[in-house]
Amino acid sequence: MIVVTNTIKVKKGHGETVAQRFQSSKGIEQSPGFVRMEVLFTENLEEHDELKVSTTWTDKASFEGWVNSDSFRQAHAHRGGQASGTADGKPQESVMLGSQLSTHRVLVSRQAVE
Numbered sequence: 001m002i003v004v005t006n007t008i009k010v011k012k013g014h015g016e017t018v019a020q021r022f023q024s025s026k027g028i029e030q031s032p033g034f035v036r037m038e039v040l041f042t043e044n045l046e047e048h049d050e051l052k053v054s055t056t057w058t059d060k061a062s063f064e065g066w067v068n069s070d071s072f073r074q075a076h077a078h079r080g081g082q083a084s085g086t087a088d089g090k091p092q093e094s095v096m097l098g099s100q101l102s103t104h105r106v107l108v109s110r111q112a113v114e
């Protein structure tokens with residue numbers, strides 16, 4: 001199994017709002033080899049807010065398949081927030097400050113017993 005995380009830096013105070021956009025699925029569950037996804041809010045940062053989007057896959061090829069799929073493209077069509085605009089129609093300044101991808105091999109995994 002592999003865990004691929006995308007760490008998204010956003011302006012202070014905007015983390016929870018950006019996280020809400022992940023509540024409605026854009027279809028990742030249908031992707032072959034997908035195991036689970038979590039959106040993590042990093043606590044105790046001073047300068048900015050940070051979300052880690054953690055995705056677990058059976059193997060690397062499954063993750064790459066999703067990244068190259070229409071599902072991924074659709075989920076990221078408005079990733080910066082610029083396209084959303086404001087009530088008066090002016091483009092909105094993005095709250096996104098950057099993002100970084102990390103890939104991890106799962107070496108040990110345990111789960112609570114039922």
Ligand code: HEM
Pocket residue numbers: 004005006008018021022024025026027028029037053054055071075076078079080096098099101
């Ligand atoms: C510049 C890089 C990226 C940014 C700023 C970004 C940001 C976002 C945002 C804001 C959404 C919510 C979509 C919406 O509001 O419609 C989203 C969806 C998502 N992103 Fe990214 N993303 C980036 C790249 C990636 C990468 C490389 C991954 C791989 C781990 C990833 C994982 C996800 C997942 C799992 C979803 C939800 C998909 C679903 O529900 O089907 N993102 N991303």
